[in-house]
Amino acid sequence: MDNPRASSRTTGSRLDLTVCRPGELSAADRASWTAMQSKAHLHGSPELANPFLSPEFALALGRCRRGVRIGVVREGGEPAAFFAYQRSTTGVGRALGLGVSDSQGIVHRPGFEWDARALLRACGLAVWEFDHLAQGQGAFEAGATGSFASPVIDTLDGYDAYLAHLRDHSPKFLKSTQAKERRLGRQVGEVRYVHDERDPAVLRALMRWKSAQYRRTGRSDRFAQEWITRLVEQLFHTRTDSFTGLLSVLYADGRPVAAHFGPRSERIISNWFPAYDPEFAKYSPGLLMQLKIAESAASEGIAYIDLGRGQKEYKDSLKTREIMVSEGWVMRRHPVAFGHRAHRAPVRALRNTVVERPELFEPADRLLKRIGEIRSGRFRM
Template identity: 30%
Template sequence: MWYRTGPLAMKVNCVSPSDLSVDELSAWNAILRDVPAFRSPYLSPGWAKLVGRSRPDSTVVVFRKDDQPVGFLPVQRSTGHTALPLGGPICDYQSLIARDDVQLDARLALDELKVKRIDFTGLTDAHPCCAPHIKTQDLGMVVDVSNGWDAYVENRRAAGSSVLKRVRKKYKKMKAECTNVEFSAFTHNKDDFKTLMDWKRDQWRRTGSIDIMSKPWINQVISDSFDVSDNGFGGELFTLKADGQLVAALYALKLDKILHAWFVGYSRDYETYSPGLILFTETLKAMAESGYEQLDLGGGEYQFKQSLATQTRMAGPGFIGSSNLATYSRSLQYEVRSIVESLPLGCVRSWPAKAMRRMDIWRGMSESNSR
């Protein structure tokens, strides 16, 4: 199907992640390699193929110019009129993936997908065509260790952050009071991985959060990621142990020399030592020593993220839609949210945003039989 936008002629078609051609994979990986803003595991073909193995409705919209692939948009079906980010509630970042000088109109994907609207939960501004569709701007926290550990320590000192100093004291105290304290980087211990996942599910139950692993397809994606190795894409586990048991664990997705913190947990028996912070700082040191460049901590206004991060990344919820009732309904939701957030209503101001996020999680978890 051919669409024309001004002087441009684009061919847009949908492809299952498993059916991406060699040329399409090569073009996609070239964009990730050459454009730093796209260097995230969630924006890689490895992520698309990983999710595609567990969701039959996984789709990549491919944009072609002069019969060459120039843009990619990974999605999954939600309802008959809406598409969602590929990976739903376990995908932190989304974007239309193309070089800046490639002019694309993401709305061209709507007809090919046969949907009225494409919703996003963490749309980045990595491509100029995405920025206008971000309705609420959030920030992802990123730690840059590309210049080495000493340079990072100096960066935090110059920024006025004492987090590393505090953590060193906690770690020293832990080593003095516990036996066999050991940090392990880039490990693939399946028992530790399982313990971390059990911690997360217990945490969700205790806090009344949605247990996303209750969905078999999500559980499968997470499990498969631990063993996958696909053109620099995969998973890495970091652990902190003491007294012969696991104290804290961090599981991150990887794309070449970029890591994205995905799941982190710790034993509540050791929380007095701040084991999570110890784990993060030791992970960053190990990354710097191994030639890794960045650890993306994701979004969320958490103090520990702000104290560790050296830079931010723009990402936020939004949507792309044509002129129809489904688009108008979504626009109205964001307008109501904006109005409530501008009023002096205390904690009530956050209710619409929380309600929309919770609904997006449920929608992202749901499965569709459509292709």
């Protein structure tokens, strides 16, 4: 059962916490949450401004998934922290949008400290699992089992500064990508970029391309899961002063050839679902689009684009630096917690071992692509 009003002791002080469903969050609390994110960079915690940590993301996910809850911690009667999570009936807690969200944790005001087990107890959780824990999450970091690089593109200094970085660090990549843009314009037609496209038909095309890409490469098709499709549609229609579900599209001769959809906060764009029309693969339209997104982000004062956890060649070419995210879990001494970890730990350990070791990842990746060819009927003996 949910604990609608919970108090628990932490290192000499009381934890005054209220648990609510997303739709029950008051307008005043939502405004406080947004204000904490808006000012986070001023207090040395820029990662807290990530759109996956926003109230808008919690509200949208709450319409698509059961068990979404928000713990509001108060100090002196005022909101001090917001902890959004998903909860099962047995008390297993998961980070909000575990598996699809690229930043997780607790949004808090400067100087706030918490005891992880006391927070879990107050929320009625035996365990809380995460796979993209943001930096600076204090008590949660003690439960991390691994940390991973999440490449980013810094855009706050302007697009010219970013191009200068690419010329210094990825000159061949930049030169070839710009040449492909010119060739696309000559051979197909006028190249046009729309940073904030509102046509839902293009969003549907993007999801078709992405589904085909998942199948082609042997990966699990995320858009085969109805709740993910619904979440994307919810976010597409979410627009506030501090959050937008951003659909960016590259056109050639009036036809969409690449698109990206992801959430955007005041300071951060999350690179979430990029895809392109395979018919135009030789022009690398996805990479062309990424440069256009960076240019528009710079013009709008965005601090950085988070390319997401995982090492890929195109990310290495585009990035200016990396931030770190962690995976793991925090637990209370509870049978449910021990059982959940015993079930999940071997799967995670195996996956990470394969991903981090090229001698294992490369043959595994080839096998997945071969499976994708068989699925799509393109396999030849």
